[in-house]
Amino acid sequence: MAQREVIVGSRVGLHARPAALFVKTVSAQPVKMTIRKGDGAPVDARSILRVLALGAKHGDTVVLEADGEGAEEALDAVATVVAEDHDDPA
């Protein structure tokens, strides 16, 4: 099982646009992926409702996990989305 620990970069947390972008990116990957916050239970990363319900805020650490061929690349792609701030109003 490959995994990544990422700090949420979005100012509003994994909510609204960042959450939608996250699920969109996960859904485009060839492997199944889970996300958990801290020591919480892992949830299906393709589920926008589960991702929202994590309540992951700016600066929280989340753990992404995936298995199988292409897992490393998939995790890298998704981790980048989590770490970026998409709500820069400028």
Place this chain on the structure above:
Amino acid sequence: MTAPDTPRTLHGIGVSPGLAAGPVALMGDAPSLPVERPAVTNQSAEADAAVAALTVTAEQLERRAATTAIPGAAEVLEATAMIARDPSLHDPIRSATAGGLPAAWAVDRAVDEFRALLLDLGGYMAERVGDLDDVRDRTIARLLGKPMPGVPERDTPFILVADDLAPADTVTLDAERVLALVTARGGPTSHTAILARSLGLPAVVACPGATSIGEGELVEVDGATGQVRVGVSADEAAEANRQEAGRRAARASSRGPGRTSDGHPVALLLNIGDEAGAASVAAVDAEGVGLFRTEFLYLDRKDAPSVDEQVALYTSVFEAMGDRRIVVRTLDAGADKPLPFLDQKGEPNPALGVRGLRIARRAPQVLTDQLAALARAQQATGAVVWVMAPMVSTAAEAQWFADLARAEGLPMAGAMVEVPAASLRAADLLEHVDFLSIGTNDLAQYTMAADRMSGDLADLLDPWQPALLDLVRMTAEAGAAAGKPVGVCGEAAASPTLAPVLVGLGITSLSMSASAVADVREALATVTLAECRDLALRALGEGGDGS
């Protein structure tokens, strides 16, 4: 079900002017589950039907997202579609149908689980409950064979009639399809009114009996008088739309300086942000520029632009002015849009932090360089250049800025009025500056303590709020007493309905986007100064009927 022989007339408040006629489409109500629950014969078929209906809901939302021309709407629609596609709704649906529930009831139960989860989280997350409800209502309506909730989808243009419109309903409103809005509830500052004005749609709110109008009935809506004629003939409807098209065409070709019908002059100016904007001044026959935003020179760069670089740019903008006036606002940046060379620290509350003229407390060179460059470009072109500072709060700040500008050889120095303190002490500011310009968007934000980016607080930020208009009047009266001009350069100046009110409050110039000039010019030409003053009193709640 019987059509009346003659049209009947309903009366509401006209909040966005214009005439439109067409068939009515009623806002769809959220479907409710019937009290009698049908028995289930095939549990897995019910589950499949529920999941299939969710997928159709998602597809329909995605199709609308792909075709909408409304800014921001695609994102909202896509996010809602994503909920309809959420695989974690499927397990609770299957366990509900396994327990004997029909498809629609299973969707309701599955959604309820997540509703509770999001509501528990509160704040931002709880706001998504509206999207979840939307998905549930659409899917249940489909499963029960009921009409779709929300703004109706039609291939031909219609007049939207609703009890009231919520922000969630209106984000996807298609101005191409909707001819006019009529609501039974709401008021001049309601979301419906604000939306209608921003889309330029005729609208009548607070119209009792609106929801008694039948689906498909032909109505004629007058967004100025608030009259809604129900049951007009197809000929009458076509004639009303022909008249309105003629009026719109006449407005589009209007020229000349702004004045009321009895000749009181009101300068019509443009808000511009670059050289391209300067070129449109002649195209719409505006009397000059009332707000030249200079931020574009500074954004996205590591170092401050040099004086020479600025001179070259200002010169080309000033040349496009001819003998028209141009009011230049000096750099307006803040911690929400930090500039690398200013070394701005993050601030917990950037709107209340070091922004506008306050930046010059830390980096005076940036301001003096800009003023020097403006003066050189003015000398090179002979243009009529006024300069003003953003975010002035006190007379001392106004004096400091005016002294700096005059020292560089710029004779006309002014201050923006965006902070209530500047309004309250406008007379003191005017002892030092030559003019004032009211930025209604920021003034509304600081008066109502409501973030101007917050869609939920749109009613507080509405420029019709009497408290905001009080501050406008106070500032204009100080200007009149000092014999100095006071303009408005916020969104409010671009509203054909609000412009006469602002003039009635004593405003001497209105600065707006190029697209708004013709409508505002036309609106002013239809009223006398006395009528403007009467409208102003009414807007402040001081004018009585029959006065």
